[in-house]
Amino acid sequence: MGNARHISREAQAFLGLIAFALALPHADAARSACPQPTDLVITDFSRRFVQTRHLEGLDTPLVSEGTVSLKGDVVDWHVENPFDIRTTIGPKGITQAIGGGEPRALQEGSGGGIASFTTALAALLRVDLYALRRDFNVAVAPSRSGDGWLATLKPLDEKLAALLGTVDIRGCQSVDQVTLSRPSGDYDQIDILPPSSSKAGGDAVGDGRR
């Protein structure tokens, strides 16, 4: 039995080596499949999203889903569930139409301060780090899972930083997930689903853990 165990250990080590050797090309392939965020060129797109807001004091997270479309520097954030809300965010400001009604202006112009994140949304979805660096400190690193990259944004403006906290963008060929972590303890997770995904259901919503 002892001999068998010995062989077994050798076999295990061997198998481990094989496994490692086999795994290496896959890891390289995964990394090579994810270009650096600075190398990304993301064209206009339209994708499903699921947003989950975890707010202190609220018993359950606020979940919304719909379609986000990026066209030029304008983002069309179309919530379909819980009800129809179309928010258009661009250099001219922010408008919102509820239930197919007339759009009403929420903000004129791109502005600064509190609207910086919202108005930077187009740059964020396009992973335009050059544009994002106007308002944020940007740090890029490989993601922990090794299957993409993680860009961490911290607002340059101290007051905005105190309100907004940190923005983590995860992705590979494009943005897959955005997490806003606020100093108050609130945090939002936005999952941008792959283009091939069917209409997201409740299962597609992230578990909310960071």
Add this chain to the structure above:
Amino acid sequence: MADGKPWMVVPSIAALLISIVIVTLKFSGEPPIDTDILHALPLAEHDTVVAEAVTQATAAAGQQVTVVVRADDAALRERAARELTARLQATGYFTPRFEQGADIAKWLFANRNELLCPDDQRLLATGGGEAVGRDAVALVLIPGAPASGAVIAQDPFLLGYRLLRCLVPPSPATDTTATIISGRLDTSPYRIAVQDEFDQAITDWRREWSNKGVTLARSGAVFYAHAGAIRARQEISLIGGIGTVAIILLFWVIFQRMRAPALAVATVGAGILAGLATCLTVFETISVMTLVFGAALVGIADDYALHYMMTAFAVEPNIKTTRLRLIFRPLLTGMVTSVCGFLALALFTSPVLTQIAVFASAGLIASWAFAIGVLPLLDGGPRQAGGAATLFGRIAGALLAPRLSATSLGIGALVIVAIMLAGFSQLTIVDDVRALQRPPADLRQEEEQVKRLTGFQPHVQFLLTRGDSLESAKRAEEDALAWIEAHDGQARETLFLATTRFDPSERNRSQARDLLAARLFGPYLTDQARRLGIDPRAVGERNTQVDPSAAYPEALAALRGATADKQYLIVPLTAVESDWISARAKELPADVSVVDPVARYAAVLRGHRQLSLQAFGVAVAVCAVVVAVVYRRWSALKIIIPPAVAAVVACCALALVGFPFSFFSGIALLVVLGTGIDFAVFQYEYRDHTEHWMLTTISLEAVTTVISMGLLGLSQTMPVASFGLTVGVGVILSLMLSCIVRPLRRAAEIKNRGSGNIDVL
């Protein structure tokens, strides 16, 4: 101590030392100098509520600051704007608008259950509560929306946010190459330390950003006040400097020894120190205009030194008491009449004129005391006049002691009458406050840019509502705003800065509370709580909480005030709104009126211009009484004629060359009287061999006065220039006309001897 007036020595030196200590202490910290030119305006306003409100509204308007940063590159511009905001905040005097907005947002949140927007009032009244709930959810679901869980749990309909959007208009629109920084100074823009730090922040910013293609345009009283302060400093240096240098040179040339100008400077210095110390003791700060006028004191104060030192040429050597006796009475008479002239300025309720009256009176008394107390101890004995003094004396003698026949007197009188008639026909009058300042062209251009880019219209007038209590004042304002909105659909946006929009009367609070309870919370709160994931049982209690500890926003506190028996509220108006409302003023509620501070200041200036002429008449009468008391002769009253006539002719002569008459010309008449009377007094006093030096003395006196005061005519500030020109021309005319005093006196004496009348009071 047989020389001079020994009893004056110790008080003079003690006063000088105390003055030095006071001035040193006061200037050891931030300079106690006020640069607000509007403080030169009289305070007279019979309606105390209006007076308080005008002061408050003017101060609030003066604290507004708007800066536009321009650059084609948006990122560069935003960085530059952010850094400029940080630099301005680092001064410790500037609060940006977004921070003021935070105060108001907190207030609205705390009071959200008792406030309602007019639109929401209508929406709820027509059953739109469900829409209010959906709006709140839609806002929360915007990616990155800043609504926190804590806020949503307390305010599930986001009423605080709705109120903020409705009541506070969005930032003014700009073109795509501009970023606006607007905010408020937390202190007076007329403090020199504030101006200097603000200017330094902008200069540093420009040094870093202007070469990167980023430009800046400014709008705000602090920038104008700073430009005015720089100009005033330059003028003080120029006028005071040239005056001092010219007088030193004159004294050195005439007396041919360096001790003479040193003694003159010491006499003037004693006066200025005493004036400054007295002003800083009586008033908290001293106006920059007082300092400019004070610089002119040099021209009067040195006269006392001049008179004393001139006696060195007129008496036998080493008899100083005789020297002083020669001039003591006329010097005292001249000083008292001059002080009376300056004190008459205090009759006007202008803070600056009161300061000038105090400054000049204390300064003249101190200089006079120094001249008769200390100067005899320091000046040498009698001596022979040098060549320059002799030459000057001959010229003065030729000009001031001409042989005047009845014909020449008649021709002179005709010329004077002709000038007066021609001058009166050309006389123009300026009472407009806006003519008081000529702001620098670059600042005017920058302000135009700011107006163009922001659509900003200055709030020059305001709606004033008063009541016996705050509640009644609020109700009156609410009624007035409702009336205005009913007639002008745009009024709600343009008249947003009104107390009752943010802090309504109990009547309106109660209505809002009831409507919210009946049409929103009652039917929809439970559903809204569920929709947002909140426990419906807990939300009801949290939702109706009102935070009584929320601080009252400073922007709103600036809109209300109180007098002894009235509470009042202010709503700033642009010129367009003001014109529109003023045209319908009769339809406004009784306790509501439109106030135009500029028009009120102009009316007050007009009244005080008229009063200045009356004061001139009173001062002439007072001087006549002083002269009559001192000389106890009817003929001595002729002393009053030259300065009085000179003052009037000076105004007429200036009118002939197109210089308008203003309140400040009016007060200059008092100074002409106060200084010009000296010439006539000395002409009246002297009748022996010392006459020659007396004429030299009063000529030099006039020269020094004109050098110092006439130079004020070069000032870019209209009140100062107006004052200086009138005094300069008036003093020259006073000197020239003083030569008629002796012939008139002699004629009276001959007549009295012939008739046997006794010319004694």
